[in-house]
Amino acid sequence: MNIRVETPADKSRVATLIARTYLERGAEMISKAGQLRRLETADADLRFVAEIGNVVASFLMLSPLASQQSTARVAYLSVFAIDSRLDDFNGAEFLQKVSEKAQEKGYTHIILQSDLGDFGQFGFLPMDSSGVSLTVPEGADSADSADGAAAADSSEHAQTNTSDVLSLPFIVKPLAGDMPCTAALPQVLCV
DSSP states (O other), X not given: OEEEEOOGGGHHHHHHHHHHHHGGGHHHHHHHHHHHHHSTTOOGGGEEEEEETTEEEEEEXXXXXXXXXXXXXXXXXXXXXXXXXOTTOOHHHHHXXXXXXXXXXXXXXXXXXXXXXXXXXXXXXXXXXXXXXEEEETTTTOTTOOOOOOOOOGGGEEEOOGGGTSSSOEEEEESSSSOOEEEEOOGGGGO
């Protein structure tokens, strides 16, 4: 398996993979990936593909989040697509390599919205026991409020119990030891 940073030549293969992975939400997720790519804080070096032969087996996009602590750098695992038809794809290896690349770039945490049962084996912890908190923009529970703009400063965000706003819990993978922090979720990720 070849793990590398996404290139512009991957665009159509990645879009096809996202559509296959997310099925009826495929067009929505392709649009969201496009919005995330255009965020002011977007980092092209945090978008990864895993290839088996000439097939894109998986795509993973990390989106940098604004942090209130200067020593903490937080990335949100915003898109994760897998070609379920490939038996020889190693998701654990892919997640480990992506985590290592994020840590090499100075990131201290990866946040993901998912059940812990799916990702606990990969080093993710419940957010409430991690020392990490998340702020969401005012009105984040409104599905029509996504505008693709970069996250505003923290004064426009409210620290909240995100389970009131979004249906799945947030989990955290610490990359640099125990480092408490607060990160701001951009509006585009709240829809």
